[in-house]
Amino acid sequence: MFVGAHGEEHVDDGMVILQANLDDMNPEWTTYVAELLFAAGANDVYWIPIVMKRGRPGVMLNVLASREAAPRMEGIVFRETTTLGIRRIEASVHRLGRRMVAVDTQWGPVTVKVGYAGGEAVQYAPEYRECAAIAEREGMPLKAVYDEVRRAYQEKADRG
Amino acid sequence: MFVGAHGEEHVDDGMVILQANLDDMNPEWTTYVAELLFAAGANDVYWIPIVMKRGRPGVMLNVLASREAAPRMEGIVFRETTTLGIRRIEASVHRLGRRMVAVDTQWGPVTVKVGYAGGEAVQYAPEYRECAAIAEREGMPLKAVYDEVRRAYQEKADRG
Amino acid sequence: MFVGAHGEEHVDDGMVILQANLDDMNPEWTTYVAELLFAAGANDVYWIPIVMKRGRPGVMLNVLASREAAPRMEGIVFRETTTLGIRRIEASVHRLGRRMVAVDTQWGPVTVKVGYAGGEAVQYAPEYRECAAIAEREGMPLKAVYDEVRRAYQEKADRG
Amino acid sequence: MFVGAHGEEHVDDGMVILQANLDDMNPEWTTYVAELLFAAGANDVYWIPIVMKRGRPGVMLNVLASREAAPRMEGIVFRETTTLGIRRIEASVHRLGRRMVAVDTQWGPVTVKVGYAGGEAVQYAPEYRECAAIAEREGMPLKAVYDEVRRAYQEKADRG
Amino acid sequence: MFVGAHGEEHVDDGMVILQANLDDMNPEWTTYVAELLFAAGANDVYWIPIVMKRGRPGVMLNVLASREAAPRMEGIVFRETTTLGIRRIEASVHRLGRRMVAVDTQWGPVTVKVGYAGGEAVQYAPEYRECAAIAEREGMPLKAVYDEVRRAYQEKADRG
Amino acid sequence: MFVGAHGEEHVDDGMVILQANLDDMNPEWTTYVAELLFAAGANDVYWIPIVMKRGRPGVMLNVLASREAAPRMEGIVFRETTTLGIRRIEASVHRLGRRMVAVDTQWGPVTVKVGYAGGEAVQYAPEYRECAAIAEREGMPLKAVYDEVRRAYQEKADRG
Numbered sequence: 001m002f003v004g005a006h007g008e009e010h011v012d013d014g015m016v017i018l019q020a021n022l023d024d025m026n027p028e029w030t031t032y033v034a035e036l037l038f039a040a041g042a043n044d045v046y047w048i049p050i051v052m053k054r055g056r057p058g059v060m061l062n063v064l065a066s067r068e069a070a071p072r073m074e075g076i077v078f079r080e081t082t083t084l085g086i087r088r089i090e091a092s093v094h095r096l097g098r099r100m101v102a103v104d105t106q107w108g109p110v111t112v113k114v115g116y117a118g119g120e121a122v123q124y125a126p127e128y129r130e131c132a133a134i135a136e137r138e139g140m141p142l143k144a145v146y147d148e149v150r151r152a153y154q155e156k157a158d159r160g
Numbered sequence: 161m162f163v164g165a166h167g168e169e170h171v172d173d174g175m176v177i178l179q180a181n182l183d184d185m186n187p188e189w190t191t192y193v194a195e196l197l198f199a200a201g202a203n204d205v206y207w208i209p210i211v212m213k214r215g216r217p218g219v220m221l222n223v224l225a226s227r228e229a230a231p232r233m234e235g236i237v238f239r240e241t242t243t244l245g246i247r248r249i250e251a252s253v254h255r256l257g258r259r260m261v262a263v264d265t266q267w268g269p270v271t272v273k274v275g276y277a278g279g280e281a282v283q284y285a286p287e288y289r290e291c292a293a294i295a296e297r298e299g300m301p302l303k304a305v306y307d308e309v310r311r312a313y314q315e316k317a318d319r320g
Numbered sequence: 321m322f323v324g325a326h327g328e329e330h331v332d333d334g335m336v337i338l339q340a341n342l343d344d345m346n347p348e349w350t351t352y353v354a355e356l357l358f359a360a361g362a363n364d365v366y367w368i369p370i371v372m373k374r375g376r377p378g379v380m381l382n383v384l385a386s387r388e389a390a391p392r393m394e395g396i397v398f399r400e401t402t403t404l405g406i407r408r409i410e411a412s413v414h415r416l417g418r419r420m421v422a423v424d425t426q427w428g429p430v431t432v433k434v435g436y437a438g439g440e441a442v443q444y445a446p447e448y449r450e451c452a453a454i455a456e457r458e459g460m461p462l463k464a465v466y467d468e469v470r471r472a473y474q475e476k477a478d479r480g
Numbered sequence: 481m482f483v484g485a486h487g488e489e490h491v492d493d494g495m496v497i498l499q500a501n502l503d504d505m506n507p508e509w510t511t512y513v514a515e516l517l518f519a520a521g522a523n524d525v526y527w528i529p530i531v532m533k534r535g536r537p538g539v540m541l542n543v544l545a546s547r548e549a550a551p552r553m554e555g556i557v558f559r560e561t562t563t564l565g566i567r568r569i570e571a572s573v574h575r576l577g578r579r580m581v582a583v584d585t586q587w588g589p590v591t592v593k594v595g596y597a598g599g600e601a602v603q604y605a606p607e608y609r610e611c612a613a614i615a616e617r618e619g620m621p622l623k624a625v626y627d628e629v630r631r632a633y634q635e636k637a638d639r640g
Numbered sequence: 641m642f643v644g645a646h647g648e649e650h651v652d653d654g655m656v657i658l659q660a661n662l663d664d665m666n667p668e669w670t671t672y673v674a675e676l677l678f679a680a681g682a683n684d685v686y687w688i689p690i691v692m693k694r695g696r697p698g699v700m701l702n703v704l705a706s707r708e709a710a711p712r713m714e715g716i717v718f719r720e721t722t723t724l725g726i727r728r729i730e731a732s733v734h735r736l737g738r739r740m741v742a743v744d745t746q747w748g749p750v751t752v753k754v755g756y757a758g759g760e761a762v763q764y765a766p767e768y769r770e771c772a773a774i775a776e777r778e779g780m781p782l783k784a785v786y787d788e789v790r791r792a793y794q795e796k797a798d799r800g
Numbered sequence: 801m802f803v804g805a806h807g808e809e810h811v812d813d814g815m816v817i818l819q820a821n822l823d824d825m826n827p828e829w830t831t832y833v834a835e836l837l838f839a840a841g842a843n844d845v846y847w848i849p850i851v852m853k854r855g856r857p858g859v860m861l862n863v864l865a866s867r868e869a870a871p872r873m874e875g876i877v878f879r880e881t882t883t884l885g886i887r888r889i890e891a892s893v894h895r896l897g898r899r900m901v902a903v904d905t906q907w908g909p910v911t912v913k914v915g916y917a918g919g920e921a922v923q924y925a926p927e928y929r930e931c932a933a934i935a936e937r938e939g940m941p942l943k944a945v946y947d948e949v950r951r952a953y954q955e956k957a958d959r960g
Contacts, residue, residue, distance in 0.1 A: 017567070021366055024445055025943075027183045027216045028928050031535060032935075038533075046501055046540075047217045047531040049209035049849070051367040051379075053358075055351060055695005056187045057207045059217045060366075061532075064567065072918045073807050074414055078442050084435045085415045087337065087384065094554055095565040115564045122558050123779075125504055128828050135832075141762075142827075142832050142880045151791050177727065181846055184925055185463075188448050191695060192455075193463050198693075202801075206661055206700075207691040209369070211847040213838075215535005215831060220689075220846075224727065231847045234894055238922050239461045245818070245895040247864065254714055255725040275724045282621075282718050285664055288348050295352070301399045301602075302352050303345075311631050341526055344605055347663045347696045367697045369689035371527040371539075372520075375511060375855005376667045377687045377699045380526075394574055398602050405575045407497070407544065444940075461922075471547045471951050503827045505783075506857045508768050512775075512782050527857045529689070529849035536827045537847045546817045561779045608668050615672075621719050622672050623665075645909075657887065671855060686821055686860075687851040704887065734874055735885045755884045760880050765824055780935075 009097040009116060014067040017091050018074060020083040021050060022056035029132070033061070033080045040076060041069045042095070057124040064093070096123060107134050107145075112153045124153055169257040169276060171253045174227040175203070177251050178234060181210060183218035193221070200236060201229045202252070214285040224253070256283065263312040267294050267305075272313045303316055322323035329417040329436060335363070337411050340398045340403035340429040341370060353400045361389045363413070383411070386418060394440060416443065423472040427454050427465075441469070444473055489596060494547040495523070497571050498554060500563035501530060503538035513541070514559045521549045523535040523573070544573070554587060576603065583632040587614050587625075592633045604633055649737040649756060653684070657731050658714060660723040662691060663698035673701070673702040673720045680716060681709045683733070704733070734761060743792040745772050749787075752793045764793055807918060809897040814867040815843070817891050818874060820883040821850060823858035833861070833880045837896070840876060841869045864893070896923060904951040907934050907945075912953045924953055 017074045034045040044064040051060040052141040061081065067090075074086050097116035101124075103112055111132050115123030135142040184251050194205040204224040212218040221241065225233045227250075234246050256275035261284075263272050275283030286309040295302040364384040364451040372378040381401065385393045387410075393404050417436035421444075422429040430450050435443030446469040455462040514525040524544040532538040541561065545553045548571075554566050579625035581604075583592055590610050595603030606629040617624040674685040684704040692698040701721065704712045707730075714726050736755035741764075743752050750770050754761030766789040775782040834845040844864040852858040861881065865873045874886050896915035901924075903912050910930050915923030926949040935942040 015567070017569070023362065026186070027212075027218050029942055030216050031214055032932055034533070040486075044501065045533065046538075048368060048528060048532075048540075049217060049689075051350075051369075051691055051695060052187075052504070053354070053365065053500050054191055055691060056190050057209060057219045057691045058366075060368075061880070062530075074253050075437070078416060078435070078437045080943065082443055082445060082943070083419055084433070084443060085413050086337070088412045088414065089337070089409060089569060092568045093565050094568065096558060098564055104816070106313045113564075118557070123562055123564060125562060132832055135771045142829055143880065146826070147790065147794060150787065151794060154787060154791060175727070177729070181844065186466070189462055189776055190691075192452050194693070204661065205693065206698075208700075208848060209529075209687060209691075210539045211531055211535060211830075211849075213834070213845065215531060218529045218846075220848075235917070236917070238896060238917050240463065242463070242923055242925060244898055244913070245893050247815070248892045248894065249729060249817070249889060253725050253729045254728065275718070275722070277715070277718050280763060283722055283937060285722065285726060292352050302349055303400065304401070306346070307630065307634060310627065311634060314627060314631060339526065343667045346666075347692075347698050349506075350696050351694055352888060368528060369697060369849075371510075371529075371851055371857045372667075373514070373525065373853060374671055375524050375851060377689060377851045378526075378667050379697045380528075395597070398576060402603055402605060402793050404603060405573050407495070408572045408574065409563070409569060412588055439557070467950065467954060470947065474947060474951060506786070506825045506826070507852070507858050509782055510856050511854055512772055529857060535830055536830050537849060537859045538827050560783065562783070612672055619859075623720065623722070626666070631785055655887070657889070670851075674853070685853065686858075688848060688860075689851075729889060732888045733885050734888065736878060738884055745871050753884075755878070757875070760865065763882055763884060765882065 007097055007099055009095065009118070011092050011094050012066070013092045015091045015093050016065060016067050016070045017089045018063040018065065019087040019089070020061045020069060020077055020085070021052055021058055021083055022083060023052045023056045024158060025082040027059070029080065030059070033076070036080060037063055037073060037078050040072050041065065051099075064091070068105060099127060099157075101153070103149060103153045103156050105148055107138065110134070110149045110152070112149065121157065124150075126150060126153070128143065166258055167254065167259055169278070171254045172226070173252040175251045175253050176227050176230045177220050177223060177249045178221075178223040178225065178230060178237065179247040179249070180221045180237055180241060180245070181212055182241055182243060183212045183216045183219060184240040187219070189240065190219070190221075193236070196236050196240060197223055197233060200232055201225065202233060224251070230249055255298055261313070263309060263316050263317075265312045267298065269313070270294070270309045272309065281317065284310075286310060288312070321371075329410050329415065329438070331414045332386070333412045334386050335411045335413050336385060336390050337409045338381075338383040338385065338390060338397065339407040339409070340381045340397055340401060341372055341378055342381060342401055342403060343351070343372045343376045345402040347379070349400065350381075351380070353396070356396050356400060357383055357393060360392050361385065362393060384411070420475075421473070423469060423476050425468055425472045427458065430454070430472070432460055432467045432469065441477065443453055446470060447475075487577055488573065489578055489598070491572050491574045492497045492546070495571045495573050496545060496547050496550050497558065497569045498541075498543040498545065498550060499567040499569070500541045500557055500565070501532055501538055502541060502561055502563060503536045505531045507539070509560065510539070510541075513556070516556050517543055517553060517559060520552050521545065524543040544571070559606060562564060581633070581636075583629060583630055585632045587618065590614070590629045590632075592629065601637065604630075606630060606633070612627050647737055647739055648739050649735065649758070651734045653732045654705070654747060655731045655733050656707055658703040658710060658717065659727040659729070660701045660717055660721060660725070661692055661693045661698055662701060662721055662723060663696045665722040667719055670699070671718065673716070673736050676720060677703055677713060680703065680712050681699070682713060696698045697770075704790065705730070705796065718790075720797070741793070741796075743789060743796050745788055745792045748776065750774070750789045750792070761797065766790060803816070807897055807899055809895065809918070811892050811894045812866070813892045815891045815893050816865060816867050816868060816870050817889045818877065819879060819887040819889070820861045820864065820877055820881060820885070821852055821858055821882040822861060822881055822883060823852045824858045825882040827859070830859070830861075833876070836876050837863055837873060840872050840875060841865065844852065901950060901953070901956075903956050905948055905952045907938065910934070910949045910952070912949065922955065923952075925948060926953070
């Protein structure tokens with residue numbers, strides 16, 4: 001979520017949330033659709049379990065995208081799902097500034113994504129893929145890798 | 161749930177919960193399957209939203225039935241859903257004694273289902289279908305019909 | 321959803337989504353409320369499981385309706401549920417063109433709802449009620465009826 | 481929800497719903513965040529289970545607040561959760577008029593919150609905290625306390 | 641969960657999971673019931689959103705308890721909820737050894753719960769209540785308090 | 801699920817369902833844990849959204865495995881998640897016979913998994929990965945690929 005060249009804190013006003021309730025679609029296809037949407041520029045894709053007409057358990061597809069990208073997203077949703085209608089809700093998104101920082105660990109540098117509000121670092125998250133690769137290679141619990149990377153980040157932050 | 165001739169508090173020891181995770185089935189069919197299962201003697205049928213393999217949002221079908229009825233239930237589930245396997249978990253069910261009681265209201269008698277533990281009434285619930293019929297006929301909010309029936313039951317219970 | 325005289329692909333701009341979080345209401349009443357809302361012109365009604373204040377599991381009622389119908393819908397929601405407030409979110413809905421098509425099967429003609437984007441058929445769905453009636457009458461699995469109807473539609477589409 | 485000096489039925493037009501999808505945050509912190517948000521003036525805080533990128537089960541934080549309070553809410557969300565972005569959706573909220581009414585019961589007066597639409601009472605709900613305190617003190621089922629308070633309210637309402 | 645004198649890794653064989661599907665109960669009462677169950681010795685209480693008969697969104701109450709405590713738990717569930725039946729499933733629970741450890745931080749000692757498998761520490765979790773109290777007193781984000789406590793624990797563990 | 805040399809319909813009696821409620825774990829790790837569990841021989845892994853102690857939204861990890869594999873699974877769960885306890889429930893699993901069948905399509909042979917009950921084919925499902933690869937290569941909707949493969953299977957089945 002929220003990846004791109006734009007690293008400063010800002011508000012995107014021209015965003016939309018597209019929603020489609022799916023009650024007659026093979027759930028095997030959900031990850032496929034999500035990948036197509038991300039590849040076509042979706043900012044986020046997520047699913048909400050819902051109860052639909054006649055008490056059917058279904059899912060609601062949600063796509064966050066820019067207003068410009070919305071028609072492209074709708075084309076994919078109509079083409080790949082079974083819905084006959086897509087709701088569109090206007091939204092703005094307040095995004096933190098973010099920067100990728102490399103921290104030194106016993107396994108070499110690992111990337112941490114840092115979020116900035118008003119110039120101050122308020123969030124940081126080790127990159128999942130890099131940590132997972134280390135955990136597999138080293139035969140360590142993933143949570144221990146996270147701990148180590150988080151601690152290395154904190155120490156770096158303490159040193160300023 | 162809990163229908164039948166057996167009105168005394170008791171524990172059914174020979175029950176099973178059948179479970180099937182469905183990730184490639186049309187959710188339009190869920191109510192149809194549930195009706196078939198109830199018609200064939202299921203004690204209860206309910207659905208749980210789950211996240212399945214590869215992050216697919218799916219649903220888990222649950223059928224509560226007697227051990228004797230289980231093969232019949234499994235036949236229906238295999239026939240009507242897309243699952244290749246059904247889990248079976250042994251369970252016992254502690255059921256309250258229950259009695260259908262008619263209470264007098266301004267709209268005539270309405271049925272209330274009363275539950276007994278150790279001979280004492282601990283639950284009561286107006287019958288949904290009768291209340292819904294009254295609400296429609298009288299043009300009243302359903303909740304007001306429930307209030308009235310509940311109050312009539314309480315007064316009857318107070319009088320002993 | 322999406323029923324009516326209007327069969328061409330179009331965008332409805334003046335729609336609203338009404339939402340009410342329900343944490344002190346009898347869930348037995350949900351289907352009753354949904355039927356009243358549909359009867360009064362709601363375009364869709366669906367429920368989302370949520371976690372509310374003080375960690376209470378509750379449900380959020382969602383009603384999709386035109387802006388004109390919104391006050392009528394709100395009246396029903398206040399009257400029939402226990403909520404003290406209803407959120408209203410503006411939305412537009414992109415609807416596919418749709419046409420009901422009869423396809424020939426061994427059981428006679430069955431209706432298929434077809435969705436059109438840019439004049440091209442991108443969706444089709446056999447009518448649930450007709451398929452369920454055939455499955456019951458013929459003693460067949462509902463999924464087999466769907467398969468047959470879908471195949472008949474495809475062959476018809478192939479012939480142009 | 482819906483507490484305050486403002487007791488007449490009205491529509492608040494300048495409301496927003498803030499949403500953040502959380503997939504890397506300790507759920508132990510959710511109640512803590514909710515309390516901070518309520519203390520800072522949120523009108524409501526609720527959580528929706530969702531399925532996020534790569535099939536991760538996560539939760540979506542929702543905050544209902546006035547447009548004026550939104551920046552304060554966003555500050556808390558960025559500070560206390562792990563999100564890098566917050567969606568903002570405009571909403572209006574139709575609120576019933578509400579009044580706190582004391583009804584006489586065998587345990588003394590108990591507060592009931594009454595909701596008014598068009599001047600007419602359409603909702604009433606016994607105050608949870610008072611009823612829970614009575615149930616604990618008297619060693620009664622909470623549901624029996626509610627029944628009694630609801631009945632006392634109805635009788636008071638009948639008398640006009 | 642998992643509180644008590646018993647601090648060694650072990651398997652409890654005589655446990656049961658009690659389940660009740662609730663579709664006609666006020667969700668306001670859920671936290672009240674959970675507290676009563678914990679006070680009476682439940683090992684855990686949790687809720688699962690489900691879709692019940694006639695498509696009603698409901699919740700399933702789950703209580704984990706010893707076989708000895710089960711009748712007491714069932715009494716509370718029948719007394720405080722609206723269910724007419726409780727399912728009982730046999731279970732065993734594999735519990736880690738656990739020890740409460742005090743770690744030194746800039747705010748004084750903070751308790752960390754450590755879990756042991758085969759004598760080795762595999763889990764550790766700062767105590768929520770202590771961290772929340774520090775966060776409030778110091779005006780710090782809760783997540784920063786957790787970070788600090790986790791780091792202090794790790795350093796203590798490194799020193800052996 | 802249900803992969804392996806064993807192709808005949810049968811009941812596996814010695815299965816267990818392992819469950820852990822997770823309320824203080826990073827959901828980013830869920831797919832990682834699931835992959836480890838599948839690699840170590842789990843028959844299925846799935847997640848259920850739940851509401852935990854103090855109203856925290858959490859998830860319940862479920863692992864279906866043979867009784868022999870259970871200790872290995874528990875080792876992974878303790879090592880990779882934050883839980884201090886794992887519930888174990890005995891289950892049997894009724895599995896259909898299954899066979900992989902190649903059907904001819906315009907894109908070459910595609911695998912369909914067929915399920916047999918009592919020697920009769922009751923289920924069939926095109927292999928997701930093969931269909932997804934065709935859809936990407938041919939620039940077709942995935943649902944159209946499924947339709948074509950299903951139809952090819954039906955025609956093959958009709959020919960006997």
